[in-house]
Amino acid sequence: MLKEMLANVREKTPLIHNITNYVTVNDCANILLACGASPIMADDIGEVEEITSICTGLNINIGTLNERTIASMIAAGKKANELDHQTVLDPVGAGASKLRTQTAKELLEKVKFSVIRGNISEIKTLYLGSTSTKGVDADVADFINKENLPQTVKFAKEFAKETGSVIVITSAIDIVADAETAYCIYNGDPIMSRITGSGCQLSAMMAAYISANPGNTLQAALACVCAMGLCGEIAKERMGEKDGNSTYRNYLIDAVYNLSPEDLEKGARYEIG
Numbered sequence: 001m002l003k004e005m006l007a008n009v010r011e012k013t014p015l016i017h018n019i020t021n022y023v024t025v026n027d028c029a030n031i032l033l034a035c036g037a038s039p040i041m042a043d044d045i046g047e048v049e050e051i052t053s054i055c056t057g058l059n060i061n062i063g064t065l066n067e068r069t070i071a072s073m074i075a076a077g078k079k080a081n082e083l084d085h086q087t088v089l090d091p092v093g094a095g096a097s098k099l100r101t102q103t104a105k106e107l108l109e110k111v112k113f114s115v116i117r118g119n120i121s122e123i124k125t126l127y128l129g130s131t132s133t134k135g136v137d138a139d140v141a142d143f144i145n146k147e148n149l150p151q152t153v154k155f156a157k158e159f160a161k162e163t164g165s166v167i168v169i170t171s172a173i174d175i176v177a178d179a180e181t182a183y184c185i186y187n188g189d190p191i192m193s194r195i196t197g198s199g200c201q202l203s204a205m206m207a208a209y210i211s212a213n214p215g216n217t218l219q220a221a222l223a224c225v226c227a228m229g230l231c232g233e234i235a236k237e238r239m240g241e242k243d244g245n246s247t248y249r250n251y252l253i254d255a256v257y258n259l260s261p262e263d264l265e266k267g268a269r270y271e272i273g
Contacts, residue, residue, distance in 0.1 A: 187229025
């Protein structure tokens with residue numbers, strides 16, 4: 001199942017419109033090229049609807065918010081919905097400030113998202129209204145482990161039912177869920193949290209996977225999360241004694257570029273939650 005999801009990305013080369021943050025915009029573009037998609041970055045209100053119209057997917061990331069881009073995000077999201085395009089919301093830092101939290105909630109009110117992807121603290125903020133965060137990172141108290149996994153799966157399904165979106169929560173154990181089914185993913189490596197933008201890259205790549213697999217959003221999201229985690233493992237294995245997090249970032253993109261559908265099918269580690 002998973003290999004078909006990646007094969008479709010490589011075959012269809014979906015064009016993805018990104019309104020993302022300027023800290024990781026280059027890495028997001030490169031990860032899309034590496035997985036087989038094509039990126040376009042545009043956030044001016046004068047062109048976002050036009051750009052979205054020529055794409056097959058939209059990735060909205062609120063990591064470096066300002067009043068100008070908020071209007072652009074809403075306009076692009078509405079246009080994507082009008083055209084029945086696939087959409088991803090990455091609510092970076094929701095809960096860390098009123099602006100981020102209010103903007104994420106406004107986006108959910110005005111735009112229908114195919115996938116909402118964030119860390120556990122961000123997703124809890126959107127669903128429960130308040131939680132603790134560590135800037136744009138998940139609070140250590142929120143990390144998903146074997147003990148709290150059943151509770152987190154239940155919460156993810158409930159949020160999916162409320163929003164109509166596939167919910168993707170990334171942590172030590174990743175969760176991909178719709179209202180009926182949840183997958184728990186065990187791929188990945190702790191060093192992925194030591195580079196800026198691994199989550200942003202995942203959201204960009206998510207837009208490519210779901211755009212290339214219309215009608216299979218849950219399975220495409222599962223394949224994407226497994227692929228990113230597996231590539232994180234492959235990149236870690238490649239590191240030498242003198243390599244650090246900067247080198248790891250490049251190895252991660254290389255691993256995504258070189259990942260075959262068969263490698264993904266063989267290396268993915270997940271179970272139904």
